[in-house]
Amino acid sequence: MESRLVVNLDALSRTVNAGIVVGIPVFFAFGHYVSFYFHFLxxxxxxxxxxxxxxxxxQKPHTLLANYGLIAQFRYLTESVGPELRQYLFSGDTEERPFTRIDRSEVYRKAKNVDSSSAFGSVRDLPHEPLLLRHSLFPVKREEIVPFSLTFGEERGLEKRHTMHSPILISAMSYGALGKRAVMALSRGARKAGILLNTGEGGFPKYHLQEGADLIFQMGTAKFGVRTESGELDEKKLTEVASLGAVKMIEIKFSQGAKPGKGGLLPQEKISPEIASLRGISPTQDFLSPSSHAECVDAASSAAFVKRVQDLSQLPVGVKMCLGREEEFVQLIDAFMEQDRFPDYLVIDGAEGGTGAAPKSFMDDLGVPIFSALPFVQNHLQQKGVRNRLKLIASGKLINPGSQIRALCLGADAVYTARGFMLALGCIQALQCNSNSCPTGIATHNPHLEHGLDVVDKAQRVYYYVKNLEKDLYEICAAMGHKDLKELSAEDLFQKQEERSCTK
Amino acid sequence: MHKVTGRLSKILSIILGTALSAVFFMAAWAKVSGNPGTKEVFTTLEMEPHGRIIIGIIEAAAAFLLVTHKYSATGALLGFAVMIGAFIAHGTKLGFVLSEADGGFLSLQMLIAASLCLGVMWLERHDLPIVGKLFDLEDERTSL
Structure with missing residues (x-):
């Protein structure tokens, strides 16, 4: 026996469809005998x-429309506004992904420089993360805290070394992925906050340079901006880029967390003459980005390539990768040891990484997450006795001080975030970064959408976000009983019983 | 769609749209400005003056939309709706031949305008409100 109220869609649609047809003569009669105005109906x-x-x-493409007619349109209509309704009305504060509302609102509040403290306890079920932080019974006084400082290139005694005074860096986002106003706001904010801005693999960093921030030039697998026609390194172009005063470091991207092991396709429609000239490619055909560097076929050749870029640029050179096979990482470190030259820093990007368009499975299923990758990398480098030869930067969804400090505990010297800064720029997580229709004007080149993004205001938010992150990081560090962020270690973490394998 | 036919249909739709726009604009002007002929028609329909002005505004909107790049299909749809209403009016109250001098010319004009509206709607079907996207899918399906 049917125990609940069921809508018989078939019967309902027949009634509605018949009603529409019956409506015509009915209103016609009203129009004829009562008032001609009824003929509007x-x-x-x-x-x-x-x-x-x-x-x-x-029409053939839609089965439901073919079977039920007009009434099926309601399904498509309501489905199309579903994401908005869920975000506005139905999703709880801790439900949305990739970032929950409380994660995002913390960033928004930091970026707007309003109080981001909360009251009456955590709204999450503790422990909500496998790793929590241990505090000390004897916290350090705030005035005893040592300001952060990290120098890249000191291990090799480089002349052009770079010292950072903030543990936060803006991760790789190219002009192309972001619109020019977003890039300019990031650059201006980074300059004000005194942090490094990664250019992303977008070729010559025209807009990143405009606002005067210190830059890390990223060289992706396609080597946009420093490539020969066949896709190999153009040494002359690289030395030109390296000699730009604003470029402080070079970063070679082997892989990234959003799409580890994958190249990309830049469709011809997206290659404007400007993008073609900045990236050094042809504007008349689709561009296929390779999944690895042409020069790097194994560990030894990869290590040699890093050395070559170091020698050419005379700048600190880093390598970015998402951890995949551990034995390959071991081989790579062995190759660095063999040639007695290490990259100046290593970026470990977790599978959580998100800025990059890729098939859904690449986002969801490939790569090792940051809090599993980082302990392995740190332990391996320590075991080999080479941890002091390079710096370690962590990235992958590290937008809040809590997750950033976890990364610092697990061995990172500094943290990268990209999406944190997109949120600071006003991102509302509409998930349309790859469709040129970003409603907040960040990941789009549509001038109507970019119009609302005020560079001056958003640069200020980037600055406040950094400053408030630093403030929280120092406070947490003090609460954990350390004077310096560099003193943090895995001992400062508490691990849920059943997941103890992570740091041991 | 093939590039040459695509361009041809675009040119055709621009020509038709502009011509239709002119027709609707003149009709709208006659109604809104209170031309004696139109006043007479709307008195017969017992819609004087509000109905006359409302229809005039709808026609003006259609005329305007028809010459835009993106909304010409919407303009044609609006024009087509007005033409259906006009057919009802002439079929039920006014008669298709208004006077000897007219000789059914106005009705013929209506018929032509309605057909041209359908023509523009077909040429610009991808931009039609609500159903436009279905034609994109249809193209993809038939291109397999």
Whole structure:
């Protein structure tokens, strides 16, 4: 026996469809005998009947429209506004992904420089993360805290070494992925906050340079901006880029967390003449980005390539990768040891990384997450006795001080975040970064959408976000009983019983 | 769609759209400005003056939309709806031949305008409200 109220969609649709047809003569009669104004409805019903006819008998792509007619349109209509309704009304504060509302609102509040403290306990079930932080019974006084400082290139005694005074860096986002206003706001904010901005693999960093921030030039697998026609390194172009005063470091991207092991396709429609010239590619055909560097076929050749870029640029050179096979990482470190030259820093990007368009499975299923990768990398480097030969930067969804300090505990010297800064720029997590329709004007080149992004205001938010992150990081560090962020270690973490394997 | 036919249909739709726009604009002007002929028609329909002005505004909107790049299909749809209403009016209250001098010319004009509206709607079907996207899918399906 049927125990609940069921809508018989078939019967309902038949009634609605018949109602539309019946409406025509009914309103026609009213129009004829009562008032001609009723014919407005007659016309409307004639058009609806035509639409219904089209849905049911002409169009083929939509089964539901063909079976039920107009009423099925409600499904598509409500489905299309579903994400907005869920975000506004139905999703709880801890439900949304990739970032929950409380994660995002913390960033928004930091970026707007308003109080981001909360009250009456955590809204999450503790422990909500496998790793929590241990505090000390004897916290350090705030005035005893040592300001952060990290020098890249000191291990090799480089002349052009770079010292950072903030543990935060803006991760790789190219002009192309972001619109120019977003890039300019990031650059201006980074300059004000005194942090490094990664250019992303977008070729010559024209807009990143405009606002005067210190830059890390990223060289992706396609080597945009420093490539020969066949996709190999153009040494002359690289030395030119390296000699730009603003470029402080070079970063060679082997892989990234959002799409580890994958190249990309830049469709011809997206290659404007400007992008073609900045990236050094042809504007008349689709561009296929390779999944690895042409020069790097194994560990030894990869290590040699890093050395070559170091020698050419005379700048600190880093390598970015998402951890995949551990034995390959071991081989790579062995190769660095063999040639007695290490990259100046290593970026470990967790599979959580998100800035990059890729098939869904690459986002969801490939790569090792940051809090599993980082302990392995740290332990391996320590075991080999080479941890002091390079710096370690962590990235992958590290937008809040809590997750950043976890990364610092697990061995990172500094943390990268990209999406944290997108949120600071006003991102509302509409998930449309790859469709040129970003409603907040960040990941789009549509001038109407970019119009709302005020460079001056958003640069200020980037600055506040950094400053408030630093403030929280120092406070947490003090609460954990350390004077310096560099003193943090895995001992400062508490691990859920059943997941103890991570740091041991 | 093939590039040459695509360009041809675009040119055709621009020509038709502009011509239709002119027709609707003149009709709208006659109604809104209170031309004696139109006043007479709307008195017969017992819609004087509000109905006359409303229809005039709808026609003006259609005329305007028809010459835009993106909304010409919407303009044609609006024009087509007005033409259906006009057919009802002439079929039920006014008669298809208004006077000897007219000789059914106005009705013929209506018929032509309605057909041209359908023509523009077909040429610009990808931009039609609500159903436009279905034609994109249809193209993809038939291109397999």
């Amino acid at each position: 007659t016309v409307a019903f004639i058009l609806l009947a035509l639409l219904n006819l089209f849905y049911k008998h002409v």
